[in-house]
Amino acid sequence: MSPLSNSTPLHSSLENPFSLTDLPPQETGLVIIDLQSIKRNYRTFEKLIAPATIAPVIKANAYGLGMIPVCETLNQEGASEFFVATIDEGIALKKAVPSVNVFVLYGLFANTIDIFFEHQLIPVLNTIEQIQRWNQFAALKNTKLSALIHFDTGMSRTGLTAKEAAWLINNKHAFENLNILYIMSHLACSEVPSHPMNQKQKDAFNKFSKAFPEIKRSLAASTLIKMDATYHNDMARIGYGLYGFCYNTPEINLENCLHVYSRIVQLRDVIPGDPVGYGATYIVEQPGRLATLSMGYADGYHRFLHNYKTYVYIGPYKAYLVGRISMDFCVVDVTHIPEEYLYEGAWVEMIGQHIKVADLVSGTDFVPHEVPISLGNRYHRHYLK
Amino acid sequence: MSPLSNSTPLHSSLENPFSLTDLPPQETGLVIIDLQSIKRNYRTFEKLIAPATIAPVIKANAYGLGMIPVCETLNQEGASEFFVATIDEGIALKKAVPSVNVFVLYGLFANTIDIFFEHQLIPVLNTIEQIQRWNQFAALKNTKLSALIHFDTGMSRTGLTAKEAAWLINNKHAFENLNILYIMSHLACSEVPSHPMNQKQKDAFNKFSKAFPEIKRSLAASTLIKMDATYHNDMARIGYGLYGFCYNTPEINLENCLHVYSRIVQLRDVIPGDPVGYGATYIVEQPGRLATLSMGYADGYHRFLHNYKTYVYIGPYKAYLVGRISMDFCVVDVTHIPEEYLYEGAWVEMIGQHIKVADLVSGTDFVPHEVPISLGNRYHRHYLK
Numbered sequence: 001m002s003p004l005s006n007s008t009p010l011h012s013s014l015e016n017p018f019s020l021t022d023l024p025p026q027e028t029g030l031v032i033i034d035l036q037s038i039k040r041n042y043r044t045f046e047k048l049i050a051p052a053t054i055a056p057v058i059k060a061n062a063y064g065l066g067m068i069p070v071c072e073t074l075n076q077e078g079a080s081e082f083f084v085a086t087i088d089e090g091i092a093l094k095k096a097v098p099s100v101n102v103f104v105l106y107g108l109f110a111n112t113i114d115i116f117f118e119h120q121l122i123p124v125l126n127t128i129e130q131i132q133r134w135n136q137f138a139a140l141k142n143t144k145l146s147a148l149i150h151f152d153t154g155m156s157r158t159g160l161t162a163k164e165a166a167w168l169i170n171n172k173h174a175f176e177n178l179n180i181l182y183i184m185s186h187l188a189c190s191e192v193p194s195h196p197m198n199q200k201q202k203d204a205f206n207k208f209s210k211a212f213p214e215i216k217r218s219l220a221a222s223t224l225i226k227m228d229a230t231y232h233n234d235m236a237r238i239g240y241g242l243y244g245f246c247y248n249t250p251e252i253n254l255e256n257c258l259h260v261y262s263r264i265v266q267l268r269d270v271i272p273g274d275p276v277g278y279g280a281t282y283i284v285e286q287p288g289r290l291a292t293l294s295m296g297y298a299d300g301y302h303r304f305l306h307n308y309k310t311y312v313y314i315g316p317y318k319a320y321l322v323g324r325i326s327m328d329f330c331v332v333d334v335t336h337i338p339e340e341y342l343y344e345g346a347w348v349e350m351i352g353q354h355i356k357v358a359d360l361v362s363g364t365d366f367v368p369h370e371v372p373i374s375l376g377n378r379y380h381r382h383y384l385k
Numbered sequence: 386m387s388p389l390s391n392s393t394p395l396h397s398s399l400e401n402p403f404s405l406t407d408l409p410p411q412e413t414g415l416v417i418i419d420l421q422s423i424k425r426n427y428r429t430f431e432k433l434i435a436p437a438t439i440a441p442v443i444k445a446n447a448y449g450l451g452m453i454p455v456c457e458t459l460n461q462e463g464a465s466e467f468f469v470a471t472i473d474e475g476i477a478l479k480k481a482v483p484s485v486n487v488f489v490l491y492g493l494f495a496n497t498i499d500i501f502f503e504h505q506l507i508p509v510l511n512t513i514e515q516i517q518r519w520n521q522f523a524a525l526k527n528t529k530l531s532a533l534i535h536f537d538t539g540m541s542r543t544g545l546t547a548k549e550a551a552w553l554i555n556n557k558h559a560f561e562n563l564n565i566l567y568i569m570s571h572l573a574c575s576e577v578p579s580h581p582m583n584q585k586q587k588d589a590f591n592k593f594s595k596a597f598p599e600i601k602r603s604l605a606a607s608t609l610i611k612m613d614a615t616y617h618n619d620m621a622r623i624g625y626g627l628y629g630f631c632y633n634t635p636e637i638n639l640e641n642c643l644h645v646y647s648r649i650v651q652l653r654d655v656i657p658g659d660p661v662g663y664g665a666t667y668i669v670e671q672p673g674r675l676a677t678l679s680m681g682y683a684d685g686y687h688r689f690l691h692n693y694k695t696y697v698y699i700g701p702y703k704a705y706l707v708g709r710i711s712m713d714f715c716v717v718d719v720t721h722i723p724e725e726y727l728y729e730g731a732w733v734e735m736i737g738q739h740i741k742v743a744d745l746v747s748g749t750d751f752v753p754h755e756v757p758i759s760l761g762n763r764y765h766r767h768y769l770k
Binding site for chain 1: 664
């Protein structure tokens, strides 16, 4: 039998090490989500924009990390307003953490008004029709209902058009029964701070929102770490920045919260001429050794990664991908790695201490969170609290 | 309120139409999996290779479709042998459908021998060490244990090397306590039938397996629809072909089993110069109309699709993607589509009657099943039985 060093803590670098002895032996992967890192990132953003506040974005299961544990963690830290995309996400969140305000980005979708009301969800109103619908419903119920108004300044995706926004400025009674918590807009090109779209969108947003001086405003998202304070306003909607799925700036250190480990399924000696993977796109040139790992594109390790110099860590050693990524496997070159690290069942860092999510897609056309969002259900999950 | 034609069956083309009235109004997407299509595809393969048999490949939750319903359906159709990747998949399958033989591709992983035995899972033995381990265990238990032996002929991923295979030919006693159901290998380049690797792998496989004339053999997978009968052997392992995630040949018509519908979240009039999506990569040229749809890369509609002429169907009309795909949304140009089809909440075909999974990735570097495998949990699922 191969030695599986079950007694070695995998996570010696973390405050709260996690031991492999807790895992059933058949586990093929391990996802550790460090909620302490998310907390510290939250505080980093808080300091950066105080007195403005932060509303964490936890849609799509908190970018694959787990909506409920992330919400509970940040709620303890003081966050009380959260963004989700869909109504079902909102319902699940309200059931688990009833005290928080849940903002639903999809808005007051057709025929869902009763569901918003029943579950006390707060719609992001994206059209004049949605504003009128929610306003009439509030009148009918003889109450004030909360909402956000979303003005689109350059995404052409959701939110009021410029024409609708102009109409609203002259028809403020359209939301007379509503308690508008924020007017919001979303930047399209803020990954590139010098992009002329940013200034243009900010100007349009300011012009609109200043017609409603009594209402709070929200424009910035995670990219605010690169933008000046004129983008901050009253509240920022922070998603991937909280999870550390981005590059840091010289001033701001966001911690990676995600650690993904696969295992060595098989080791093999190879000789020059041996082809590796589908399409035989990689041919071995020197006598060496390969390790087949238990992670493939069914686990979010997308096939596009094979085109780049993607690597993993086995102990303190880098090992580069060779050949195409399969559905359930990928293969790395381990020729240079000492024998003691190489055994069937050995744990391999795919994302974590040495490899941030952003590193994986560096130099590609992809965004970091495309990997965690597809992590799937085959890996054991553990939350460090 | 917008009219949502709840009474119109979405699936008039199918034998067993599914009505939208069954859905809660807040649903943002609908996945219909037509198990009848999977059955018919199974029969198509069966006819093609009889008297050889088919072992369906249902790993990774049957490529995102649902492992248990797919297994139950094909078991009724006569399939009794199924492939999964991981041990946990195997345990879940055996619990749900105890009568079937479950072959675990990851093999007799370190320290998992008791789990294989307890759950009556059948390992695909990928190394000499695994063969010896299972053989010794059988002796210890004083019984015959079933297994497959996997000989790698050109993937360098899992399975015996040529050297190990040569050793085994001279050491047949190494599996004297085992009941070897099949010797298998896997083709690396069978998407291209003329690729010289195919003949080479077949020759190596034949040479090895003929040393064990009493053991059945398996080499072919879904691509057998393009290959001649010398590749068929005794059993074929069929995954995406059963689900119709491939192009048909002139002779063989495999049915698409997957239908994915998103909804129109918002409609917007646009004018020349309006930018669409992140990075403002698309700028509107003519006055027109856009629809924002409730499907993004969190739902498997991967971001890479925006680089190609990807389209959806709204009623009988094609609508092309514009701008980048976001996490929860994508945007299509609907300028040319009649008003009656365009309303908040309208259902939109992303994959289905007009758009096969293979169409989505046509002309790209990607494989069809990368989309369904990441479908995620936000869409309502319905199985047509």
